[in-house]
Amino acid sequence: xxxNNVAHSLDVLFTMCFTIDGDLQVSNxxxxxxxxxxxxxxxxxxxxxxxxxxxxxxxGNMTLKDHLSSLFLLVAKDHSIALRGQVVxxxxxxxxxxxxxxxxxxxxxxxxxxxxxxxxxxxxxxxLDQRFHVATQEIMVKDLQKLxxxxxxxxxxxxxxxxxxxxxxxxxxxxxxxxxxxVISALSLVGNSDNEAEREQLVDVAQKSALGLLNVINYALDxxxxxxxxxxxxxxxxxxxxxxxxxADMTTGKAQEKDIELIINVSADVPRYFNGDQDKLRQVLxxxxxxxxxxTDNGRVVVSIGIDEPVHLDLNAGHTLIKFSVSDTGxxxxxxxxxxxxxxxxxxxxxxxxxxxxxxxLKISKQLVTLMDADILVTSQLDVGSVFSFTVALExxxxxxxxxxxFDSKALPNTFSGRVMIVDDNQTNLMLTELILKNFGLxxxxxxxxxxxxxxxxxxxxxxxxxxxxxxxxNGIEAARQINQQMFKPPIVALTAHVQxxxxxxxxxxxxxxxxxxxxxxxxxxxxxxxxxxxxKNTQPLAIEPSKLPVINYKTLDRLKxxxxxxxxxxxxxxxxxxxxxxxxxLLAAWVRRDHDSLALEAHTLASSVSSxxxxxxxxxxxxxxxxxxxxxxxxxxxxxxxxxxxxxxxLSGVEAYVLKSGST
Amino acid sequence: MYGLxxxxxxxxxxxxxxxxxxxLILEQTDMExxxxxxxxxxxxxxxxTLIAASAQVTNMDVEAFLRSFGFYWLTxxxxxxxxxxxxxxxxxxxxxxxxxxxxxxxxxxxxLEFRPPAFSVKNVSDECIELQYNSTRKGLTSFVxxxxxxxxxxxxxxxxxxxxETTEVxxxxxxxxxxxxxxxxxxxx
Numbered sequence: 001x002x003x004n005n006v007a008h009s010l011d012v013l014f015t016m017c018f019t020i021d022g023d024l025q026v027s028n029x030x031x032x033x034x035x036x037x038x039x040x041x042x043x044x045x046x047x048x049x050x051x052x053x054x055x056x057x058x059x060g061n062m063t064l065k066d067h068l069s070s071l072f073l074l075v076a077k078d079h080s081i082a083l084r085g086q087v088v089x090x091x092x093x094x095x096x097x098x099x100x101x102x103x104x105x106x107x108x109x110x111x112x113x114x115x116x117x118x119x120x121x122x123x124x125x126x127x128l129d130q131r132f133h134v135a136t137q138e139i140m141v142k143d144l145q146k147l148x149x150x151x152x153x154x155x156x157x158x159x160x161x162x163x164x165x166x167x168x169x170x171x172x173x174x175x176x177x178x179x180x181x182x183v184i185s186a187l188s189l190v191g192n193s194d195n196e197a198e199r200e201q202l203v204d205v206a207q208k209s210a211l212g213l214l215n216v217i218n219y220a221l222d223x224x225x226x227x228x229x230x231x232x233x234x235x236x237x238x239x240x241x242x243x244x245x246x247x248a249d250m251t252t253g254k255a256q257e258k259d260i261e262l263i264i265n266v267s268a269d270v271p272r273y274f275n276g277d278q279d280k281l282r283q284v285l286x287x288x289x290x291x292x293x294x295x296t297d298n299g300r301v302v303v304s305i306g307i308d309e310p311v312h313l314d315l316n317a318g319h320t321l322i323k324f325s326v327s328d329t330g331x332x333x334x335x336x337x338x339x340x341x342x343x344x345x346x347x348x349x350x351x352x353x354x355x356x357x358x359x360x361x362l363k364i365s366k367q368l369v370t371l372m373d374a375d376i377l378v379t380s381q382l383d384v385g386s387v388f389s390f391t392v393a394l395e396x397x398x399x400x401x402x403x404x405x406x407f408d409s410k411a412l413p414n415t416f417s418g419r420v421m422i423v424d425d426n427q428t429n430l431m432l433t434e435l436i437l438k439n440f441g442l443x444x445x446x447x448x449x450x451x452x453x454x455x456x457x458x459x460x461x462x463x464x465x466x467x468x469x470x471x472x473x474x475n476g477i478e479a480a481r482q483i484n485q486q487m488f489k490p491p492i493v494a495l496t497a498h499v500q501x502x503x504x505x506x507x508x509x510x511x512x513x514x515x516x517x518x519x520x521x522x523x524x525x526x527x528x529x530x531x532x533x534x535x536x537k538n539t540q541p542l543a544i545e546p547s548k549l550p551v552i553n554y555k556t557l558d559r560l561k562x563x564x565x566x567x568x569x570x571x572x573x574x575x576x577x578x579x580x581x582x583x584x585x586x587l588l589a590a591w592v593r594r595d596h597d598s599l600a601l602e603a604h605t606l607a608s609s610v611s612s613x614x615x616x617x618x619x620x621x622x623x624x625x626x627x628x629x630x631x632x633x634x635x636x637x638x639x640x641x642x643x644x645x646x647x648x649x650x651x652l653s654g655v656e657a658y659v660l661k662s663g664s665t
Numbered sequence: 666m667y668g669l670x671x672x673x674x675x676x677x678x679x680x681x682x683x684x685x686x687x688x689l690i691l692e693q694t695d696m697e698x699x700x701x702x703x704x705x706x707x708x709x710x711x712x713x714t715l716i717a718a719s720a721q722v723t724n725m726d727v728e729a730f731l732r733s734f735g736f737y738w739l740t741x742x743x744x745x746x747x748x749x750x751x752x753x754x755x756x757x758x759x760x761x762x763x764x765x766x767x768x769x770x771x772x773x774x775x776x777l778e779f780r781p782p783a784f785s786v787k788n789v790s791d792e793c794i795e796l797q798y799n800s801t802r803k804g805l806t807s808f809v810x811x812x813x814x815x816x817x818x819x820x821x822x823x824x825x826x827x828x829x830e831t832t833e834v835x836x837x838x839x840x841x842x843x844x845x846x847x848x849x850x851x852x853x854x
Contacts, residue, residue: 103695107747118753129774132750136775139669264738355734427672649753 006090011467015120016083020046020092030565032120036081036102050074064096078426081114082106084127100124119450152576156202168220169334174215182209189571195216214519217497219360222283224259226367233371237397237538238278240266240305247280247303251289252319260293261300275395280368284376285324287361288388299385308391319393325389333380341378342366358551396631415441415536416529418463422446423453423479425471433466433495434518440529441536450474450482457483462490464532466516469496469507477510484511491532495520504593514592527638534562549616551647556614561662573659577652580606584648591641600635614658615651666712667776668701673742674712675699678719678735690718706778709802728807735811740818751819758816758824758844759794762786782809792846795829801837812844825848 003480011017011030018040019028026049027042034040040049055070066085075082085100099396100118104127121128186206193199225231244264255262285303293303306325315321342362366376369390380386420442424430427520430446437444445460447453453467469476480492491513496503499517500613503623507515561569583606601612607622628636678687691699694714701707720730744751754768755761767779772801782800789795798809806828813826829841 116753118764118771119753123770128750128753128771128772132747132771133775135746135750136704143668143703150700474827549704 010088011098011537013124014085015101016085017097017137019089019090019094020096020098024064028097033083034079036114039074039078039080039387040076046074048077055568072098072100075097075103075106079110081111086120092298101127104128104131110153119151135243138176156541168223170229172216173268176213179209179212179216181337181615182206183213210519210594218650219364222364223360224363226371231371233277234294235275235395236278237272237273237275241272242280243282243285244303244305247285247289250286252262254290254293255301256325257540258293258297260296260298262289262293262303264303264657265302265305266306267306270305271320271396273397274322275397276392277372280372281324281392284365284368286324286518292330294389296328296385300449301326301328303562304504314434315393316395321391322394323389323391325387327385327387331386332384333384333386334382335380338378338380342376343574348370413526413530413535416422416449416533418440418533419443419445419452419460420529420533421456421462421465421490422495423448423450423465423471423476424468425449426468429468429518436520436522436525437466440525442529450479453479454482454486457488459491464529465490465492466495467492469494469498477507480511493528493532508589508592527634530638530642535626547617547620551615551617551618551650552658553614553616554658556612556616557655557658560612560614570659573613573655577655580648580652583609584645588645596629596637600626610651613655615655618651619648621647666704666707666709667779668705668707670709670712670738671699671715672703673732673738674715674719676742677737678723678833682723690722693722693757694718704776708815713804726771727804729743729808730833731805731823732811733812736815736818737811738808738813739812744819756791758813758820758822758846759786761816761820762794762796773844791806794844796842796844798840798842800835800839803833806838806840806844807841808833810842813844 007017007019007028008277015030015032017030018026018033020030024046025042028039028045029040029042035401038361044452046052052072052074054073055067060389068087068089070086071172072085072087073082075566081237082103083098083100084106085098088099089096092557101121104116104121106330118128125300129533132487134531143579149517165640172476183206186209188198190202190206192200192292195554213432219421222231244266250260250262285557289301289303304323304327308321308322310321364431369376369392372392374390375393376390377387378388378480394650420437422430422433422444424433426445427448430448434444434446443584445456445462447456456462457465467476468482476496480494483489483492492511494515496507496519497518504515516524518527564572583602583663585604587599587602590596590602603622608617610622611619621644624640625644628634628640676685678690696711696715706776716729716730716734720727723730725733750768750771751761754764763786765784769779769783772781775778780801782798782802783807784798784799787795787797796813798806810826810828813824814823817824823846825843825845825847827843827845829843831838831840
C-alpha cells in the first residue's frame, strides 16, 4: 500500500490529520482541520505552527520516531485550535502522519466560542463520551446534594415534631394531673366524711374535676386531629341565634363566677340562617370567649356578630361575609407577644403554658378558622383589652331544613335484658362499667384479660361483649378474633379511647361491630345497648311507631315476575340480593362510624330498592331511618336501627323463599 | 426510562403549576416519594403514569401535555446540564436533526440501558426536510413534536412542523414529520 493510500485510510478513521516529514515540515492537511485552522500553510514547520504540549521531550529535541507511542497535545500558535492525537510512521524514517481530533477540554476552556461539531470527532474518540459522562456525574452530584438537603430538612422537621410532641406530653401530663388530683382527693375525702352536705360538695368537686380532665383530653384529640389533617369543614344549616345561645350557655357560668358582664350582640342586619360549619364556629367562639374571660378581671367581654364588607369580588352567589369578634377589657397583650399567642403552649411568661385552655385553645381556634378559609386577627392594648376577630363567608339560607340534633334519652329504653361481658385490664374501669351496666338491668360478667374473655365466651353464651383494646398480653383485637372463631359469636363492641377514623376502620375490619369511646357517655352506651339487646321488662315501650306492613308483599313479586319474565326475574333477583347485602353492610358501617350523611344516603337508596322487591316492612324501616336523620332525631334513628340486621335478614330470606316456592332458581 | 426524564417532568410541573400540584400528582399515582436518581433506570410505566396524571391534573390532553414537555425538555432542561453537547450537535435545526443519532450513540456509552429512538432525515429542498422518527415505545410522537418546536427557540428560527403520519408498528411507533424553514423576511411581510 502506498503512503497516499495509507494516509487516505487514516483520514477515514480520524478527522484532524496532516503529514510531517523528517524536517518537521507540515503538509497534506484534512479539510476539517483547514476549516478551523485556515492559517496553516503547507511547508511550514510543525514547531512554527504548534506549541507541542505533549510529549514534553518533543519541545526541544524533535525526534518523532521516539514518540510513536506517545499522546500528542498540540496547541496552534495563534490559539485557533488545539489537537489531540498521535503520530504514525508512513514509510521509512522520513514520513509521518499526525492523526487525531480536536482537543475538547482545551477548546472548551480557551475557545468556547468555536463551534465544534459532533462529526469533528472520530466515532471511537472517547472525548465526547467523557464530556457526557462528566455532565451526568455533575447531575448525580446535584441529585445527591438535593437529597442531602431534603434529608436534613426532613430530619429537622422530625426533630421539631418530636420536640413539639415532648412539649405536648409534658403539658398534657401537667394538665391531667391537676384535675386528676381533684378527683382523687375529693373521692378519698368522701369516705371520711359523715356530713351529707360536705359529701355532696366533694362529689361535685370530683365531678367537675373529671369533666375538666375530659376537656383536656378532648383538646388534645382535636389538636391531634387537626395536625394530622383529618379535620374537615362540615356544612349544616343553622340559626345564628342557636349558635350564640350555645356559646352563652357554655361561657356564662365562668362570667358569673368572675362577676364579669358577658354581652352577645348580633347586628339586626345579620341574616338569621346560614349553611356553614356551626360546630367549628361555636368551638372557636367558645375558645375565644373563655380566653377573654380568663384574662379579664373586671369589666366586660363582648361577642359581636355583624356583616363585613367584602374586600374582594369573588364571593360566591348567595354568600355573605360575617364578622365574629370577641373583645374584652382585660390585661391586654404586649406587641412583642402578639405574634406568639397562636403558638401551642405559649404563655405570657414565655414558658410552657400552665393552662391548656390557652396552650392549645388559640392554636386550635386559628386552625379551625383557617379550615374555613379565614384568619383570626388580633388587636390589643396593655391594660385596656384585646379584640380577636375573624370573618367567614357563609351561605345564607331562608330557614334551616333540619332541626338541631336531638338526642332525647327519654325516648329510649332505660333498662335492657341479656348477658353482657365487659373486658378490661383496669380493675377500676371494670368495676365502674360493671356497675353502670348492672344499673341497666343487665346480667354482667367481667373479664380482666383477653384470654379470660375467650375462656368465658366459650363457656357461657353472651348477647354482647364490650372489649377494651389496649391490654397487656393479648390485646382486644386478638381476643375478638379468637372469640369470633368460636361457636357463640356475640357482637363485640370496642371500648377504647382511640377513636380516630382509621382506628375505627381497623376495629371493624377485625370483626368488631361497633365502638364506644372511653370514658363512656350514658347516651352513647344506651345507643349501643339498644342496638344489640332487647329492652328490659319494666322499661317503657319504644316511642316509635311499629310496622304494620308485611315482611314480603307477594303481589309485588308476582307483578315483577310477570313484567320481566321468569329468566330475567332470576337474574335480577341475584343482583338484588347481592346489592342489598352490600348496601346493608355500608349502612351498618356508616352507623358504627356515626357517619349520618352516609347512613341517610344508604337508607334512602335501600328504601327504594327493597320496595321494588316487595320488602315492604324493610322499606318502611329504611324510610323511617332516612326521615329521622333528616330531622336529626337521633332517638328515632337509634330506635329504628335496632334489630335492623335481623329485619333485613327476614326480608331477604322471604325473597329467597318466594323464589324457591315458585320454582324460579 | 432514566430518572433524568422524571426530574425534568417534576421541574416543569413545579415551575408552571407549583409544588402542591406536583404533590397531588404523586398522590394520584401512589408514588411514595419523588426522589428520582438521574442515572437510575425506572420502569416505563412509572414515567407514562406520571405523564398521564400530570396531564389530567393540569387539565390538558396527554398529547398537548407531551408537546409542552418536549418543548421544555429541549429548551430548558437539557441545556442546563448538557448544553455543551447540544451545541456540538448542530448549528441549525436541520444539522441538529442529522446529528441526533450520533448524539444518542454517545449517550449510550454512559447510559447502558438507554433505548433511544432512531431518526432518518430526507432532504426535500434546502429549506425543507422530512424526518422519520422510529421508537420502540408507543405514544411519544407528541413529545418529539414538542422537541421539534423547541428547535425554533433554540436556534431562533421560524419553522413549520407538520406531523404527516404516525404508524404503530409491532414494537413501537413510527412517525413522519415535514419541517420547513420559513423565510422570516418573507413570512413577516
